[in-house]
């Protein structure tokens with residue numbers, strides 16, 4: 001079937017929550033995608049920072065294949081080895097002592113928010129209040145949109161989960177001023193992804209950590225997008241020299257297989273007990289096997305250093321380009337999570353990139369976002385930079 005026929009069927013049968021979509025992808029390999037009409041693309045979006053190892057990475061494909069022929073799913077009423085291996089590997093490489101596996105980013109966030117509430121409840125000092133950041137994004141469940149600091153995601157869904165106070169990102173005084181005796185947790189991204197690739201300053205990140213410690217508040221870091229090597233470290237908080245009390249991650253964890261995870265200290269984990277939280281699919285053998293294979297590749301010596309190097313080179317080339325095009329106001333990011341902010345809406349630029357065979361995406365109306373597979377080469381980066389040069393010239 002060609003893309004026109006597939007698109008027509010899609011519009012007939014799938015609820016239109018994604019707006020107008022014109023391309024039908026049928027195959028991927030590394031950083032390359034092919035559409036239903038045979039056109040080839042260089043993928044610098046990676047399914048929104050998901051396919052870190054590139055499409056159909058052989059180690060992940062093999063792990064999925066092997067697990068698919070062994071055991072795909074049993075209920076979480078039983079132990080399974082892939083989930084245990086995954087939790088142990090994550091514990092070995094993070095501050096966390098214990099993990100809960102969810103299905104995606106939103107359910108990992110939901111888990112973290114519920115854990116914070118129940119932790120303080122069991123302590124006998126219920127503190128249901130949450131502080132979150134303006135322009136943040138935490139996912140699409142009701143609690144996650146409530147925490148999300150962008151009104152467009154709230155429209156039509158009231159009443160939202162409360163009490164949640166939103167404050168200006170990178171403004172420590174605003175966070176401090178918002179703290180009340182009922183504040184039990186602060187949630188934030190260290191680089192706001194959907195909100196425009198906005199990077200937390202070191203003073204802000206450290207300041208929020210210190211406030212949480214001194215005021216007995218749990219710090220929840222949403223590393224759904226920044227985690228799993230995206231910024232050149234396994235998790236972005238490593239750049240800042242801080243650790244959260246609760247860490248939520250997802251996107252890159254399964255290299256495309258849906259899985260989310262929430263990690264915390266032994267102390268905070270006491271907030272959950274048998275029966276207090278659960279999921280049917282979370283951490284099932286198939287998804288956990290894919291995640292294990294993904295993490296093992298990312299943790300190989302030199303892999304993350306390479307992400308950092310490629311990202312720094314990409315960032316500096318984009319900054320050079322910004323000097324040439326006055327529509328670009330700022331280029332920012334860490335590792336291979338980069339935003340290019342424009343005075344103009346970026347939708348036409350994205351279209352022009354697609355026409356040139358390059359996939360990238362927006363982060364809000366005025367920011368172009370590059371979150372390529374972590375394995376992209378310098379020559380692929382150069383191709384994207386010159387395509388952007390052409391797109392901006394034409395736009």
Ligand SMILES: *Cc1c(COP(=O)(O)O)cnc(C)c1O
Nearest residue numbers: 104105106137138139193224225
């Ligand atoms: C994508 C994202 C989420 C939601 O993840 P889903 O898998 O779409 O539910 C939450 N937080 C951040 C920072 C994200 O980028």
